[in-house]
Amino acid sequence: MTATVVEKAPVVRRVSVARGYRFELVKLVSQWRVRLLIVACWLAPAAFVAVISQQASLPVDTLFGRWMHATGWAGPLVILGFSGSWALPLLTSLIAGDIFAAEDRLGTWRHLLVAVRSPRRIFVSKTLASLTVILVLVIGLVCSSTVSGVAVVGNRFLIGLDGHQLAPGDAAGKVLLAWACALAPTLALAAIGLLGSVALGRSPMGLLLPAVVALAMQILQQLPLPVAVRYALPGYAFISWNGLFTSPGQLGPLLIGIAVSLVWAVVATALAYLLFVRRDFTNPTHDGSGRLAITAGLLPLVVLFGLTAAVMIPVAGTGSGIDQDKVQRSAATAFAHLYRLQTKQLNRPDVTEEQLQTSAACTKGGDQVAAQGAGNDWRCVISWHVPGVENAGSAIYQLDINPLGRYVADGDGPKEVNGFFLVRTSSGDEPNPLWQFDGNIELLPSTSKG
Template sequence: MTTTLDRPDSQGEAAPTGPPSPTAPAARTGLAAVYRFELVKLLAQWRLKAVFLACLVVPALYTAVVSSQTSLPADSVYGRWMNQSGWAGSLVILVFMGTLVLPLLTSVVSGDIYAVEDRLGTWRHLLVTVRSPRLIFGAKALAALTVTLALFVPLVISSIVGGLLVVGSHPVPGLDGHLISSGELSGLVLLSWATVIPPTLAFSAIGLLGSVSFGRSPLGLLMPVVFAVVLDLVHLMPAPVALRAATPTSPFTAYRGLFTEPAQVGMLGIGLVVSVAWAGLATYLAYRTFVRRDFTDLANDGSARRFAVTGLLPLVGLFIATAAAVSTVTGVAGSGINRAKLEASLATSFSHLYVLQNTELNRPAMSEDQLRSTAECDKGGDRVEDTGPGNDWRCVVTWTVPGAAGSANAIYQLDVLPDGRYMADGDGPKEVNGYFLVHTQTGDAPNPLWQFDGLVDLLEK
């Protein structure tokens, strides 16, 4: 086949030859232009449009419907308060988001942003246009980061608006029983959503690593979800505090420490630092893998062995190093849950909630100091050590009623989870915690002492 340079002209004569003209240098494509191009490509996908729509509609619909019902998700933190305050619904949504939903969203965005070029076979066209693998990687990573952060906006707004429209803005007790005003609640709810952004970005970076490492293979798309499931198993088991704090999933539950007074921010602070470290390392590993890749292989499906060596092992090393550092710095061993902590937390929560119940019943005002509440707990009888999580904790709270002779007792069965959260279920007397409703001047209201959630500071010695 002849080219235009050696093809005869229309008169049958050879094309004139002369000294070659200097070739003008091709204009380089900047990061901003490639970033805009990748962002438009992402937002044009129908599945991302569906995800945005779901984030905007589903939380509001869920909180609006559930908040108007009598059957509430009492197993979730603040679930039993959804029909009392609109802010509770947003916190319940946040519980569901942190388990698998946020990692799943990062799979849809970051887990496919490089692999889509492998499936469509467009790497050669993109490289010819941009001529810089580093520029391509940076633009795609920034586009994925932008879309991931943008998903938080409809999630937060929708989860708050649904409950506020149906129930309204009202105070609720904190996880130590003290009453949190509506104004303070608004700030704490927004701050709680902000604290889950760093761990979400860590899973987004893991998605980048999986997308780069496995090419067309669906393993890359599933990588954030796989990591989330494995790390959630660590949190479900009675693992040592150091291992729990060394995972980027820790902030998904550690934000609850913001709802105590004083705030329990130790686990949250460590979790945020760990999340940033995971995000940085995973992004670097993805970048190193990308710039070393052979783009001439159109059938690239990645290598599980290469991913294990260049991707998985460094992350495992970071996990081990972080756990060792946390154990050394904090000096806390074991689960971080023991009898003394539970007794102190339960007595404090009971005092705050007793005062709240006293106010609802329009009784003479009293303070927590007047009650002088104490608690005595036991786990599983005399043959079981009083440490660690479990649903076999039994506690007796003792307090002094102002103006009455002697003291009073209340029994609670505690279900203590490995993350330090516990649910106290009242077991008498019926006048204090025997019924789930109390009769107030304005009608029936939830009995704050019937069932309530508490929180143990795992890092406290």
């Protein structure tokens, strides 16, 4: 009788998402390019803030740039403005935009599939690894710029975009919250990077897609678009965080920007996932399909943009969002707050905003032009009344308002109020807060008149 020996097939354990995530994370961090980015994000902002804070000239054309000598909390906000425009789109391109395309360039998909045996787990692992590295880079930007600003300039109060003072603790919380809000559009760009990396393969366009999309959104935001279209762009939260620095806070645009960004992040990630799991990995020459990238990648995002804009029309309207009443209220409020700051500098008796009864009369381009919309031809005459003084005071400002509602008010007299950059105080010359100041107009329809 012959005995038959039956050999059992070896049990192959499935590679978990956690193991795949650790493997992909190690692969990313081992690249010299990624290591260089990490070092740059943790060191470069600190060096920039430290150097600029000690210079005689400041980046006054950048939001909060004019306050970098006054408080350490202005530095991380200047870095945030730069990062939303340039740094974060570039970082998402280099990380998320290359996470799948790298396997196409190296021809390693078959080896990875043999090891993991699940396209779904590969997608999840790569996505989580890229988001982790992006989060580390963002944390580096925040920590580096904040520590440098506070260490070099000091933990002092910050002037908001309506002229009111934020105590150091309040400023710290608002700065961190602003950076946290910027994560939503960063996720949207990262998701677009994943989609480009999957759909376009080793094509350089996949790597550049987040940066190109971010640049296109910047250009669109500077055009005279309807507010509804402006809010439908996924990068608007890179801009609307400035509403945190008014009193009361302009939270409507910020919440809309975050919600739209998260919707784009979910939709773009889902499209990338569907394209990836349906890919034919048995074809070593596969390098993405241009037609599939358009029909399953671009067109759904275009439809999403159209639907978002349609939803925003009843909320935001179809105009520019900038009108005479809003400009007058904003300019008068900011002037009243800053007038009190100047009063404190000159050791004059303190007054309240209610006592000042500040008002503004603003026109745009003369009587022949409707007082609405962006432009550098706004002119405001601000009036106020000091208790105990018979005659009311008045000051003239020239306003340059951009399509986003941000403006710079440039003093045009009288010279003893806003005519000089410096004011003479008992402790020496100090910057005159009324000489030039930044402001912000909420583009949503106003619920109050006055």
